[in-house]
Amino acid sequence: MTIASVPEKATRICPLCEACCGLELTLTGDEVVAVRGHAADVFSHGYICPKGVAVRDLHHDPDRLRTPLVRRGSGFEAVSWDEAYAEVERLIAPVLAAHGRDAVGLYLGNPVAHKYGLLLYVPALVRALGTANVFSASTLDQMPKQLVAGLLFGSPMSIPVPDIDRTDLLLVLGANPAASNGSLWTVPDFRGRARALKRRGGRLVVLDPRRTETAELADEHHFLRPGSDVFLLLGMAAALIEEGLVRPGALAQHLAGLDEAVAAVREFTPERIAPATALPAATIRRLARELAAAPRAAVYGRIGTCTQEFGTLASWLVELLNVLTGNLDRPGGAMFPKAAAFATNTQPVRGGPRPFVTGRRRSRVSQAPEVLGEIPATCMAEEIETPGPGQVRAMIVIAGNPVLSVPNGARIDRAFASLDALISLDIYLNETSRHASVILPGGSPLEESHFDVPFPQFAYRNAARYSPVIRPSRTGQPAEWQSMVRLIAIAQGRGANVDVGELDDAMFAEQVRRNLSPELAAQLLKLPNPWRGSERLADLALRLGPYGDRFGQVPDGLSLAKLAAHPEGIDLGALAPRIPELLRTPSGKIELAPTSILADLARAAAALESPPADVVVIGRRQLASNNSWMHNLPTLAKGPERCTLLVHPSDAARFGLSDGGRVRLTADTRSIEASVDVTDEVMPGVVSLPHGWGHDLAGVALSVAARRPGSNLNALLDDRRRDPLSGNAVLSGVAVALEPC
Numbered sequence: 001m002t003i004a005s006v007p008e009k010a011t012r013i014c015p016l017c018e019a020c021c022g023l024e025l026t027l028t029g030d031e032v033v034a035v036r037g038h039a040a041d042v043f044s045h046g047y048i049c050p051k052g053v054a055v056r057d058l059h060h061d062p063d064r065l066r067t068p069l070v071r072r073g074s075g076f077e078a079v080s081w082d083e084a085y086a087e088v089e090r091l092i093a094p095v096l097a098a099h100g101r102d103a104v105g106l107y108l109g110n111p112v113a114h115k116y117g118l119l120l121y122v123p124a125l126v127r128a129l130g131t132a133n134v135f136s137a138s139t140l141d142q143m144p145k146q147l148v149a150g151l152l153f154g155s156p157m158s159i160p161v162p163d164i165d166r167t168d169l170l171l172v173l174g175a176n177p178a179a180s181n182g183s184l185w186t187v188p189d190f191r192g193r194a195r196a197l198k199r200r201g202g203r204l205v206v207l208d209p210r211r212t213e214t215a216e217l218a219d220e221h222h223f224l225r226p227g228s229d230v231f232l233l234l235g236m237a238a239a240l241i242e243e244g245l246v247r248p249g250a251l252a253q254h255l256a257g258l259d260e261a262v263a264a265v266r267e268f269t270p271e272r273i274a275p276a277t278a279l280p281a282a283t284i285r286r287l288a289r290e291l292a293a294a295p296r297a298a299v300y301g302r303i304g305t306c307t308q309e310f311g312t313l314a315s316w317l318v319e320l321l322n323v324l325t326g327n328l329d330r331p332g333g334a335m336f337p338k339a340a341a342f343a344t345n346t347q348p349v350r351g352g353p354r355p356f357v358t359g360r361r362r363s364r365v366s367q368a369p370e371v372l373g374e375i376p377a378t379c380m381a382e383e384i385e386t387p388g389p390g391q392v393r394a395m396i397v398i399a400g401n402p403v404l405s406v407p408n409g410a411r412i413d414r415a416f417a418s419l420d421a422l423i424s425l426d427i428y429l430n431e432t433s434r435h436a437s438v439i440l441p442g443g444s445p446l447e448e449s450h451f452d453v454p455f456p457q458f459a460y461r462n463a464a465r466y467s468p469v470i471r472p473s474r475t476g477q478p479a480e481w482q483s484m485v486r487l488i489a490i491a492q493g494r495g496a497n498v499d500v501g502e503l504d505d506a507m508f509a510e511q512v513r514r515n516l517s518p519e520l521a522a523q524l525l526k527l528p529n530p531w532r533g534s535e536r537l538a539d540l541a542l543r544l545g546p547y548g549d550r551f552g553q554v555p556d557g558l559s560l561a562k563l564a565a566h567p568e569g570i571d572l573g574a575l576a577p578r579i580p581e582l583l584r585t586p587s588g589k590i591e592l593a594p595t596s597i598l599a600d601l602a603r604a605a606a607a608l609e610s611p612p613a614d615v616v617v618i619g620r621r622q623l624a625s626n627n628s629w630m631h632n633l634p635t636l637a638k639g640p641e642r643c644t645l646l647v648h649p650s651d652a653a654r655f656g657l658s659d660g661g662r663v664r665l666t667a668d669t670r671s672i673e674a675s676v677d678v679t680d681e682v683m684p685g686v687v688s689l690p691h692g693w694g695h696d697l698a699g700v701a702l703s704v705a706a707r708r709p710g711s712n713l714n715a716l717l718d719d720r721r722r723d724p725l726s727g728n729a730v731l732s733g734v735a736v737a738l739e740p741c
C-alpha cells in the first residue's frame with residue numbers, strides 16, 4: 001500500500017442546499033471513496049441526504065469543466081486562465097465603452113448564495129460594472145419575504161424561522177422541507193425534528209395543493225388552491241380579530257400600525273374568502289383558533305407562498321399571524337437567529353436606520369420597480385431584445401442557468417443567443433453556458449474552502465462553522481474569488497492583467513475602513529494576517545461579529561482560525577428573543593402596516609371575484625434533484641423518471657390521459673410535452689411538474705443528464721406575470737390546457 005492509498009478522513013460543509021449539513025468524506029489519494037454525515041457536527045449531527053452523498057460524483061464528474069473554455073467559431077476551445085481573462089476583457093471593455101454601463105447585465109444564480117468566494121465579491125462587481133441591470137434567482141424565489149422583512153423589521157435578511165425544537169404547533173404553507181431540506185430556514189433533518197415535535201405532543205399542519213412528503217408527516221394536511229394563500233391567511237387573521245383572539249403579548253409595545261393592519265384585514269372573513277381557497281370556512285376558523293390557543297406556535301410560508309401574484313401579501317400575512325398570536329420572537333414561535341458573521345441585523349446601521357424603499361429606479365422596458373437593487377429576472381429577455389439606450393448587449397452569468405430556470409425559457413434562450421458576449425462562471429457546459437463566449441469554471445466542493453454567509457441568518461440554532469480546502473485543484477484552477485477579482489478589475493477598467501493579490505488587499509482595506517474608526521482600521525491593517533480572499537473577509541466579519549474576538553479584545557471570541565481548529569463547528573446556542581435589539585426601522589418598532597402592502601389588498605379583493613382556472617400547473621422539488629443541475633450525477637440519476645406530470649385521476653379521465661402516457665401542456669402559444677403520472681397526491685384541477693429539466697438542447701455537454709432530459713416547465717410559463725410589489729415571478733398556479741399526445 002502506498003501512502004497515497006491510505007484512506008483518510010476530511011470534513012466539509014455541504015454546499016448543495018440550505019440545510020448546510022456537515023459531511024465526512026473518506027479519501028484515498030485523490031479519490032473520494034465514501035461520503036457520510038459528520039456525526040460530531042454540532043449543527044447537523046450526522047444528518048445527510050442523497051445529494052450530499054453525490055458530492056463524490058460531482059468531484060469526479062468527467063463532464064465538470066476543469067479549464068476555461070473560449071468560443072471559437074461554432075465550438076469551444078480549452079484555453080489557459082490568462083487567455084480566458086484576456087478574452088473577457090477583449091469582449092466586455094468595448095461594450096462598456098461604446099454602450100455604457102447598463103449594456104452589461106448580471107445574473108446571479110442560486111449557487112452564488114452557497115459559495116462565499118462568489119457572494120462576497122458580488123457587491124464590488126456590481127459597483128464596478130455600474131449597471132442597473134442586475135438580475136438574480138431572488139426574483140424567482142424569495143423576494144417577497146425579503147421585501148416584507150425590510151418593511152416590517154428594517155432589514156431584508158431579518159426573516160423569522162420556526163423554533164421547531166420547542167414549538168407546539170407548526171403550520172406550513174407552500175413548503176416541502178421533507179424534500180427541499182428547508183429554505184430560508186436552515187434546518188438539517190427536518191423529518192427527524194418534525195417527528196420529535198409530534199412525540200412531544202405537538203402538531204404539524206400542512207396546506208399544499210399536493211399531498212407532499214411533508215404532508216405525509218403531518219397530523220393534518222389540506223389541499224389549498226394554488227395562489228390562494230393570501231385569502232386563507234386573510235381569513236385566519238379576520239377570524240382572530242372577530243373572535244377576540246388577537247394577543248400580541250409582550251410584542252405590543254414594539255408594534256406600530258397594529259390598528260391599521262387590523263382594520264385592513266378584518267373584512268376578509270373566512271366565509272367570504274373560503275370559496276377561493278377550496279377549504280371550508282369552518283376549517284379556516286378552526287385553524288385560526290388552534291393557532292391562537294397553542295402555547296407556542298409558528299406559521300411558516302415558503303416558495304409556494306412567494307411565487308404567486310400575491311407573494312408579498314401572503315408573506316406579510318404569515319408574519320402578521322405570528323404577531324397577532326404573540327408567537328413572533330418567543331421561544332417555540334417564529335424567531336430571529338443571531339448569526340456569527342455578515343448579519344446586518346447584528347450591526348448598527350451607519351448613519352442611523354432609514355426607511356426601507358423600493359422603486360428607486362425602474363426597469364427600462366416594463367418599468368418594473370427595483371427591489372434591493374435588482375430588476376425582476378423575468379425582465380431579462382426584454383432588456384436584451386429591446387433596442388435603444390441602455391439595451392443589454394452582454395451578460396455575466398454567475399452560477400445560474402436561466403434558460404431552464406426563468407419563465408419563457410425559449411425566449412431567454414433566443415435572447416442569450418443574440419448577445420454580443422456572454423461570460424459564464426459555471427462548472428458545466430449546459431443550456432445557458434452553451435451560449436457563452438467564455439466559461440470560467442470554479443472548482444469542485446473539495447477544491448474550494450467553505451463558509452456560509454446567508455444561511456446561519458436563517459438557522460434553527462446558532463452555530464459557526466468553516467471548511468478549509470480538502471484537495472487543491474490539480475489543474476491549477478484559481479479559487480472562485482480570484483476570478484471575481486479579475487472580473488471586477490476588468491469592469492473597473494484596470495484590465496485583466498491586474499495583480500489579484502494587490503487588488504484584493506485594497507478591497508479588504510476598504511472593508512476594514514468601512515467597519516471601523518480610522519485609528520482602529522489603521523491598527524488592524526498593520527497586523528499580520530494569514531488569510532486572503534474570501535477567507536480574510538469571513539475572518540474579519542466573524543471577529544467583528546456578535547461572538548467575535550474583536551482582534552484579541554474578547555479572548556474566547558470567534559475567529560476563522562478558531563473555527564478551523566473545530567471542524568465539528570462551534571455551537572452558539574438555541575435561538576433567543578431579539579426584539580427590539582434586532583429592529584432597524586427608523587421608528588425602532590415593527591412596522592406592521594406598510595402603506596404599499598395595505599394598498600395591495602384592493603387587488604386581492606378584486607381577485608376574489610374572478611373565477612378560478614380549470615387546470616393550473618404547480619412545480620415540485622425532489623430529494624434527488626437540485627433545480628436545473630445535478631442531473632448529471634449517476635447516484636442521483638438512478639431510479640424512476642423524475643420529470644413527470646402528476647395528474648389527478650378525475651382530470652386524467654376528463655382529458656383522456658393515461659398513466660405512463662404522454663401529455664401536451666399549453667399556455668398561450670407555448671407548449672411542452674411530458675410523461676403522465678396519475679395520482680390522487682395532487683388536488684383535482686392541479687397538475688405538477690418539476691422545474692429545471694429539458695437537457696436536450698443542442699451543444700449541451702451533460703452526458704448522463706442527456707439520457708433522460710425531461711421537459712422544461714419554464715418553457716411553458718409566462719414571463720409577464722409577477723407580483724407587482726416584489727417583482728417576483730409567478731411560477732405556480734398558472735392556467736394550462738391538457739391534451740394527450
Ligand SMILES: Nc1nc2c(c(=O)[nH]1)N[C@H]1C(S)=C(S)[C@@H](COP(=O)(O)OP(=O)(O)OC[C@H]3O[C@@H](n4cnc5c(=O)[nH]c(N)nc54)[C@H](O)[C@@H]3O)O[C@H]1N2
Pocket residue numbers: 108109110111115136137140141303398399400401402404405406407425426427428430441442443619620626627628629691692713714717731
Ligand atoms: N418553474 C419554476 N422555476 C423555478 C423555480 C420553481 O420552483 N419553478 N425555482 C426557482 C428558484 S427558487 C431558483 S433558486 C432558481 C434556480 O435557478 P438558477 O439560479 O439558474 O440556478 P440553478 O438552476 O441552481 O443552476 C445553477 C448553475 O450553477 C452551476 N454551478 C453549480 N455549482 C457551481 C459552482 O460551484 N460554481 C459555479 N460558478 N457554478 C456552479 C450549475 O452548473 C448551474 O448552471 O430557479 C427558479 N426557477
Ligand SMILES: Nc1nc2c(c(=O)[nH]1)N[C@H]1C(S)=C(S)[C@@H](COP(=O)(O)OP(=O)(O)OC[C@H]3O[C@@H](n4cnc5c(=O)[nH]c(N)nc54)[C@H](O)[C@@H]3O)O[C@H]1N2
Pocket residue numbers: 017018110141173174175176177179180181182183207208209210212224225226227228229302303304305308618619620621622623624625626627732733
Ligand atoms: N432536493 C432539492 N432541494 C432543494 C431544491 C431542489 O431543487 N431540490 N431547491 C432549493 C431551492 S433553490 C429552494 S428556493 C428551496 C425551496 O424550498 P421549498 O419552499 O420547501 O420548496 P418546494 O419543495 O418546491 O415546496 C413548495 C411547495 O409549495 C407547494 N405549492 C405550490 N403552489 C402553492 C400555492 O400556491 N400555495 C401553497 N400553499 N403551496 C403551493 C408545492 O406543492 C410544494 O409542495 O428548496 C431548495 N432545496
Ligand code: SF4
Pocket residue numbers: 014015016017018019020021047048049050051052053181188
Ligand atoms: S440536506 Fe442539503 S446540505 Fe444536507 S446533505 Fe443534503 S444537499 Fe447537502
Ligand SMILES: [Mo]
Pocket residue numbers: 110137141
Ligand atoms: Mo431557490
